[in-house]
Each structure stands twice: as structure tokens, then as C-alpha cells.
Amino acid sequence: MSDWGPVVIAVVLFVLLSPGLLVQLPGRHHFVEFGNLHTSAVAILVHAIIFFALITIFVIVIGVHITTDS
Template sequence: MQDWAPVFISLVLFILLSPGLIFQMPAKSRLFALGNFQTSVASIIVHTILFFALDAIFLIAIGVQIQLGS
């Protein structure tokens, strides 16, 4: 059996934290913007830090595991 948690959690976080897709923080003129499909260097850096922090929390600190197969 293989642990699919790293693959699944990283994929979901990557989709949710893509700058400008669902939300952008910081936005060009405000602190927070929803669905504007634009990005900036500051936004990329903030979303990258959030991605790695949440990924580490879910995979290392909490230890989420997803086992597939019998």
C-alpha cells in the first residue's frame, strides 16, 4: 500500500492557492481580492509561503495519511 496523502494534499493546495485563481493576497490595489485572474510578485511570494506552510502542517505536523488498495 502506498501513502497518497502528499500527492493529494499538495495538488489540492496548489489549485486553491494559485494566485489570482480563487483569491489573491496582496492584490494590486487592496489587501485581498477574489477571482481577478491577475498576479504580482508579492502575491506569488505570499502564496508560495502559504503553500509550503500548509503543506508542512498537513503532512509533517498532523501526519495525514491516505491509504489506497487492499
């Protein structure tokens, strides 16, 4: 059996937390900007910290598991 939970959670969070795709914290002109497709080093750092915190919560603390029979 394969555990696909961490892989699915990581891919979804990576897409949702890509800076500038849906939301950017901090933005270039405002604190929060939506869908501007621009980024900065600070925004990359903030999104990486949020990604690490959420992946830790979902995979380690909650323990999301999606198993498949091979």
C-alpha cells in the same frame, strides 16, 4: 501499499492557493482581491509561503495518510 496523502494535499493546496484564481494576497488595488486572474511577484511569494506552511502542517505535523492496496 501506496501513501497518497501528501500528493492529494499538495494538489488541493496548489489549486486553492494559485494566486489570482480564488483569492490574491496582496491584490493589485486592494489588500485582498477575489477571482481577478492577475498576479504579481509579491503575491506569488506570499502564496508560496502560505503553501509551504500549510503543506508542512498537514503532511509532517498532522501526518495525513491515504493508503491504497496495490
